[in-house]
Amino acid sequence: MEALQAKARELLAAGTVKVVIGYGKGTGDTRRPIFVRAVERAGDLVVDAACTQNLATYLTKAEVRALGRMAIVALPSTLRSILQLAAEKQLREENVLALAVIDGGLRELATFDAIEEALATVPDALSDADQKLIDKLTAMSVTERRAFWAEELGRCVKCYACRSSCPMCYCERCTMDCNRPQWIPVASHAIGNLEYHMVRAMHLAGRCVECGTCGKACPVGIPVHLLTFFAEQSVRRQFGQKGGASAKLDYAMSTFKPDDKETFIR
Amino acid sequence: MVDPFEPKMTAFVCNWCTYAGADLTGTSRIKYQSNVRVIRLPCTGRIDFMMVLKAFSRGSDGVIISGCHPNDCHYTSGNYHARRRWMVFRDLLDFVGIDLRRVTFSWVSAAEGAKWAELVNEATNNVRALGPYKEIQQLAAVGID
Amino acid sequence: MSRIGVFICHCGENIAGTVDVAAVTQAALDMTGVVHAVDYKYMCSDPGQTMLKDAIVEKKLDGVVVAACSPRMHEPTFRRTAEEGGINPYQCEMANIREHCSWVHEKGTPTTAKAIDLVRFQVEKVKRNHPLVPIRVPVTKKALVLGGGIAGIQAALDIANTGSPVLLVEKSPSIGGHMSQLSETFPTLDCSQCILTPRMVEVARHPNITLYTYSELEKLDGFIGNFKATIRRKARKIDEKLCNGCGVCQQKCPVKKIPDEFNEGLSNRPAIFVPFPQAVPNKPVIDLANCTYFKNGKCKACEKLCPTKAIRLDQEDQIEVHDIGAVVLATGFKTMPVSNFSEYGYGKYKDVIDGMKFERLASASGPTGGAMKRPSDGKTPQHVVFIACAGSRDRLKGVPYCSKICCMYTAKHAMLYQHKVHGGQATVFYMDVRAAGKNYDEFVRRAVEEDGVKYVRGRVSRVYEDDGQLVVKGVDTLLGAEPVEIRADMVVLATAVQAQNDAEELAQRLHVSYDPYKFFAEAHPKLRPVETNTAGIFLAGTCQAPRDIPETVAQASGAAVKVAGLFSQPELTREPIIAVVDRQPPPVFSHCVGCFLCKSACPYQAIEEESIKNRNGDVLKVVAKVNPGLCQGCGTCVSTCRTKAIDLQGFSNEQVFAELMCI
């Protein structure tokens, strides 16, 4: 923590970066994103187990970018987001400096190559809890699964917290907001909710960095992240490509192999 | 006395192979069940997964998706991209509890008029056996647009 | 509020016999936006079309739905009619109630109901159609012909003769290709040089042809009618204008012992050389790999002795960029490296040679002046064995396909040998004799019956030397499959025809598809044999598949006609069924976020990056842009676009959505 604060002071003092996107104390023992722009505020920065949100979301926000070069306190998933955003031409090397928190240690990563290198050592496995849930679901009968999601998505109020918290949902206009045609009904109701979450999953297949921030963001506690995780895993299983692996674009859903193996097309 | 259930089938096909194949079914006067409504698109690559979702939310009991065989795509690779999309989309449909027996994927070339007829009949019969897709229609019934 | 007219065709009994057209018409009238609906016996007939035109005017229709046969049949017809009626042709849609309805279902309510649905789909769709204008792209009326063999020469001449300029690019120092190496040609035995060299000279002289030999295509950008070709002109190290081809440099060059490519290594050449006497252009080139000066900085003999001072040892490669409207690929073939056939002892025994070597031996312009002398000791071979299918139709060690020309040239070789060596004996081992062609089989028969060539049906298992003589061990499958051993003085292998080594790499650079054997793929095996799947790029000769000279020339002329056809219009007009990326007023500019995930989805590299700049030229946003010249309208990009910023004209999201809403 001190190391981080020191590094932040140094960077801001030297003007290397104009803002440090990091975690600060939130209500109770929660953590919230803070944007440190002055050396004297560097003390507000916190790193501990409670810091779980993927802050990469802010890297694409116009108002943040307007500040100038950004340093960001980065979890492994944040690093993946940075690479994926780079691959999608949303981030340039000179825009961002990653302060990576990898198992306790703090590492300053200035280049995408450095990030890729650092990630190489990090296993990209899901949390046991999530993996268990996915396994549990896949083990269910299709009817049970339908029931499960009907119940879960039935609670969705379409607040779009999942979308806003997702580092990859940076589109200025989302399919959701598209009204000619109105692909997804605005009102929150069963079918629309299902369609909405399907769209998110499909759009994140091959791009999801598996941070799970969307799930954490959901005010009514729907495990929406499972959908994107599942889609991502499906891509990985079938095509061996994964989101956030490299700053060079390798998007499974707009590439193909003539011998992609499938079993269901007659 | 209620009428026996007749499924609503929606088909998304590419213009160059399957649509042409279905034309051939016609010119060769091969009969098949009239439940299916065909939506013609230039290429399977154009078939947005949103369309399939919409088909269901609009009350289709079954969906057929068909295009050129691999290697025969009029646009050289549209069907390869489509295939990938379906491979993931189908996984996902299953994951959210959509009954995959209601979604039929196929390659039907411009020469396979007979195959088209078989495909439609088989898919229609399967769905007829499954009955109306209440689960989704109930969701939809809550009211859209 | 739209004013749609619906026109239901009976197609005689074809539709009306099964579908209750009156009911369909009635139902159509009840559809929102439909102000006019009629049914008629034959909509495609002249009165039918007139009826449609009149209705457009009288009822002030802004959209038309014709419920009849398949749009694949009559869409063009009715769109033209609609246009004549005064509305945009793309405001006309067709409901396929024949192929997809009346012909495939039984008479009855469900069928009529389906017909009504199909009409409703199109009514809803057409309401959301936008007037579209065909895309016009300018055409640069200049062709690039790649490869200076007979295929390239023919294509270049034919195009040039239609009045369009042609740039003929050949990678070796002279044009002529394989044909210039041939001695005589089947089935007429007229000398190859005699028929080819006049053409070569014609190319050199033709006012519309620019000839770049010793040059290569580095890069091809752009699209049909608007290519940009980057060409590397390798340094010959001489000034072609000054050089008068006197040949002094060749005589004086101290390096003498370089195997001569043109003579297939049967003779030597110096380091500065003209590939062959009839070369076009007849100017030497310095072979840097072997030139003493370029190897160790000394010599310059040629420079000192050149009477016209044409040697330019400091000359560099030049890169040129040309605007090109169409490309003809005529890059030719290579023969299979015989190292594949160690059992035939090629390379081990001097007197085991391949077909091209034999051509040089038999050629009057060859190292032996056409006298039949074998490479090892210059003796006249008394018995020559020819092995057909050396690599062809050989799944194990060669290629599975038939090289097509070997049967004929082997017969020719045997015949030539018999003519040159009286009392000599030629034996041919073959699988089948494939002599399909005008006067071809007669030719083979002549070899057998008049010239006494022995044909043995069977494969050769091994060629080895015994007491300084070659022994060919094979089997005669027609004589009780008896093993045969022939002691021969020379063995000639009819090696398989293969694609050039760089074919695959070139195809990828040009976005041309190719088959498993790296031959370039035609757009359609039957009906579009000289086109590729890439608009504006055509094929001629053996780069597409093994073929002989007559076929090559025919195909080259075919390609030339395609090019001429393309050049005949002032500009290209294409269906406006293409993808477009939306543009919005500032500050949005476009819903595209510039992630360019669509880019790799496009089969045609049609998606470009456009920087939206402000007055001071600073980039505000980088967004996708579809090149209308390249886009073929498959719509794959549309379904990958998360923001729905890309849409496909004619099959737009709104149109398809509208159809879906009718389910």
Next chain:
Amino acid sequence: MTDLKVGYYPGCSLQGSSRDFAESLHAVAKALSIELVEIPEWNCCGASSGHMLDHLLSVALPVNVLLKARKAGLPQVMAPCASCYNRLATASHEIATSPATKAQVESVLQTSIDKLPRVLNVIELLAQVSDRIAPKVTKKFEQTVACYYGCLLVRPAKVTGFDRTEDPVEMDKLVAAVGGKTIDWSFKTECCGASFSISRSSVVGRLGAKIMQDAVKRQAEAVVVACPMCHSNLDLRRGEINQQLEHKTDIPVLFITQVIGLALGLPKKQLGLGRHFVPVKFPAKPLAPPTVP
């Protein structure tokens, strides 16, 4: 150096007519620290008669052997006898390529066949450890020999996938590795008559004659083989062979393992050199290198 553990399938010949092959193989294996693990309860490979009579049998027998090897945890199996090698290789190829046959065999063997061990011939095995050979050479094998491969080691190519079908060179490399010279000749894969050795030895005589004649003509001092059949046809049947020739041949026929054994300085006894019909002796000093045609 670590031992290379390989499954060993003797087959019938190595216990009978070709004990010399077996002896030299074991001696050399030991010297090169290759552990030959004999496959427990191995059965007939189905060569000569088996595969002529019943196709299913011809696949099932070898597969059964390979399954036993897999059970014994052996990733590769070496069959010194070329016929055995060919049977085993053919069987695993069939299993790999024909689901129908696979199913059939699975049903008769009452087991599922997933992965079968890799099948090697003796040359492949020695090639794997070629780097071990050179340093161990104590007495260069300074002879000029003709490497004779016969048919079964290299054919059919899609089955064996070993060496250059029509003009193999792997054995030549091994001989070179121990200091020997090999002649360049064209009879490497000609037919030796194989099992006609018993039924029609005259045929063997005629075919063998051509082979020996050419070998001698090209100044070979011995013929080197890797197949019991080849060996007995050229060695045991030398009488018949010489009947066909006006210049009798007396050059010995060695197994590749014997050649290597000699170079490694192993005692003649261990190499079974005494068991040959044509005595193994070489001219006092090696001849001048042959004039390669």
